[in-house]
Amino acid sequence: MSSNLPVLLFLVPFVMGVSMPLLTAKRRSWCANLTLGAFGVMLLLSIANLRVVLAEGPVEYAFGGWTAPIGIAWLNDSIAAMVVLVMSFVAVITQVYGRVDTAKDLEKSIPYYTLILIMVSGLVGIIFAADLFNVFVFLEVVALTGYALVGAAGGKSLVYAFRYLLLGSFGASLYLLGLGHLYVATGTLNMADLAVRLPELMTSTAVAGGLIYIFLGLSIKMALIPLHSWLPDAYANAPSSVTPLLASTVTKVSLVAWIRIEYSLIAQGVEVSHVPVLVLLEELGVIAALVGGALALIQTNLKRMFAYGGISHIGLILIGVSLGNTTGFAGGMFYLINDAVMQASLFMIAGALIYYHGVHTLEDLRGVGRQSPWLTSALVVAAVAMVGLPPTGGFFGKWNIILGALEAQHYLAAFAVLASTLLTLAYFLKIFSCWFHQPQPATSEPLVVSNALRISLGAISFSMIALGLMSDTIFQFLIESITNGGV
Amino acid sequence: MFELLETLIQRPNFVVFVILFLWGIYIMSAHPNLVKKLIGLYIVQTSVIFFLVAFSAKDGATVPIILAESGLVDPMLYANPLPHALTVTAIVVQIATLGVSLALVSAIYRKFGSLDEDEILEQLK
Numbered sequence: 100m101s102s103n104l105p106v107l108l109f110l111v112p113f114v115m116g117v118s119m120p121l122l123t124a125k126r127r128s129w130c131a132n133l134t135l136g137a138f139g140v141m142l143l144l145s146i147a148n149l150r151v152v153l154a155e156g157p158v159e160y161a162f163g164g165w166t167a168p169i170g171i172a173w174l175n176d177s178i179a180a181m182v183v184l185v186m187s188f189v190a191v192i193t194q195v196y197g198r199v200d201t202a203k204d205l206e207k208s209i210p211y212y213t214l215i216l217i218m219v220s221g222l223v224g225i226i227f228a229a230d231l232f233n234v235f236v237f238l239e240v241v242a243l244t245g246y247a248l249v250g251a252a253g254g255k256s257l258v259y260a261f262r263y264l265l266l267g268s269f270g271a272s273l274y275l276l277g278l279g280h281l282y283v284a285t286g287t288l289n290m291a292d293l294a295v296r297l298p299e300l301m302t303s304t305a306v307a308g309g310l311i312y313i314f315l316g317l318s319i320k321m322a323l324i325p326l327h328s329w330l331p332d333a334y335a336n337a338p339s340s341v342t343p344l345l346a347s348t349v350t351k352v353s354l355v356a357w358i359r360i361e362y363s364l365i366a367q368g369v370e371v372s373h374v375p376v377l378v379l380l381e382e383l384g385v386i387a388a389l390v391g392g393a394l395a396l397i398q399t400n401l402k403r404m405f406a407y408g409g410i411s412h413i414g415l416i417l418i419g420v421s422l423g424n425t426t427g428f429a430g431g432m433f434y435l436i437n438d439a440v441m442q443a444s445l446f447m448i449a450g451a452l453i454y455y456h457g458v459h460t461l462e463d464l465r466g467v468g469r470q471s472p473w474l475t476s477a478l479v480v481a482a483v484a485m486v487g488l489p490p491t492g493g494f495f496g497k498w499n500i501i502l503g504a505l506e507a508q509h510y511l512a513a514f515a516v517l518a519s520t521l522l523t524l525a526y527f528l529k530i531f532s533c534w535f536h537q538p539q540p541a542t543s544e545p546l547v548v549s550n551a552l553r554i555s556l557g558a559i560s561f562s563m564i565a566l567g568l569m570s571d572t573i574f575q576f577l578i579e580s581i582t583n584g585g586v
Numbered sequence: 587m588f589e590l591l592e593t594l595i596q597r598p599n600f601v602v603f604v605i606l607f608l609w610g611i612y613i614m615s616a617h618p619n620l621v622k623k624l625i626g627l628y629i630v631q632t633s634v635i636f637f638l639v640a641f642s643a644k645d646g647a648t649v650p651i652i653l654a655e656s657g658l659v660d661p662m663l664y665a666n667p668l669p670h671a672l673t674v675t676a677i678v679v680q681i682a683t684l685g686v687s688l689a690l691v692s693a694i695y696r697k698f699g700s701l702d703e704d705e706i707l708e709q710l711k
Contacts, residue, residue, distance in 0.1 A: 239679045
């Protein structure tokens, strides 16, 4: 039983998604409950899975008993288990939040819930897959459901969903092309196998080209600047009920896929004309962190501002994992987990603001603070985490990335983390200066928000602080799993 | 220069792949019509599939099935089945993408009454 947990984690949302039309044909009101139930089961299974992995170490799951070079393998290690746990938690919370905010025409729509469930099962697949082609298939499952979910809001969002589709499918083609190159050069697609065969082939242009194509393809998926242009418009116009889930998981999980490839395939010392590849990746991260933060600062639409904040955090995580030392890597991974929670929280707040106050832009925000104590406290916690102050998890992530940068003597990277922190602080100051602006006299009545919103905002804010308080333990697991060689 | 030409002529498959790939990107980015953009995307995806098929092609090879009478298999005689398996899966993914994109395009047409990107962006303002 316990060895089958990764597959069960995949099957629960998948089977529920596929059987949704059968189960709810007569009772449309069950859709939301069944989805929430499936995610709840996933959450329990992922806790069990994390316990098993921490007790017994990384496990390779061989489908049908065919082991790695011939069959398809999934790797269930502590990083995968942690990311899946955080993802199921976010899925549960966003589903609770969906009770408040789901638009009338989506509330009882079977395809909408089927898409969410299948997207989550695809995300589980990407996280566990230890085979390049498997990652491609699951990336496409997530991407296709993502296009449909972004377009589900109708109107404007259709155009942005189409743009997302063009770029995303082009990225997938690049990924497939790179995978083909690697297969030609090595004759295998299994990551562990590739890690053995690639180092001696690193001078081959086919391998270099393949890795570059894979990186380009995945950077479109993870919205790494300058390939981010699909993200802000898509997320700003997608249905509010599903944006938190999209924003907190899709880009982050694509980044997890890249981190696995980067760590197993690009050995520490790989150089292109005397410049180490990891340093190049780190510079890309620096650019993304700074440009993303600056672009967030000049936005007036709240959702777009948060979307650019997420883009700059992708850069921060990429800096952390590309420093080439354990401290930076653990910091980057920890920040990735935190970022998933923070993005979910921010987009839930933005959605609730639209739902209760009709607020889309900074201008509309004036005086909201007096009316909504729940939203205010959730936003304060989220802002503290985004800026990176203790005791939230954001602080410990950034702190370790900076320590890693100093250890590697990459002062530019350390500077970029600090500068992007300042930019984050700047745009949150912008938000708060409008938020606590003197209200119009007539509207000082505190607003009653629904219990579902209170539960979801409370749980997500609590988890941000809990991640900070447990950071020591989590770092220990992360560092253990890195030094044991498995990522 | 001459050597480059020689290598290119010896590898017509890959030259065709490069031409298709770049042509697809050009159509995707140059044409304002959404359906034509899709056709460009389709050509890009097909070119990648062509690349997968091209590198796995082998002269005079047969299917990799063990025959009852001959026993052990000589790998030289068989085509590698894995790229073909990849190709089939990639085609399925491509068809699914095409389905979703056509659904989006038809929804856009119903909503905006146009397939021209410039006209749609004009309406969005």
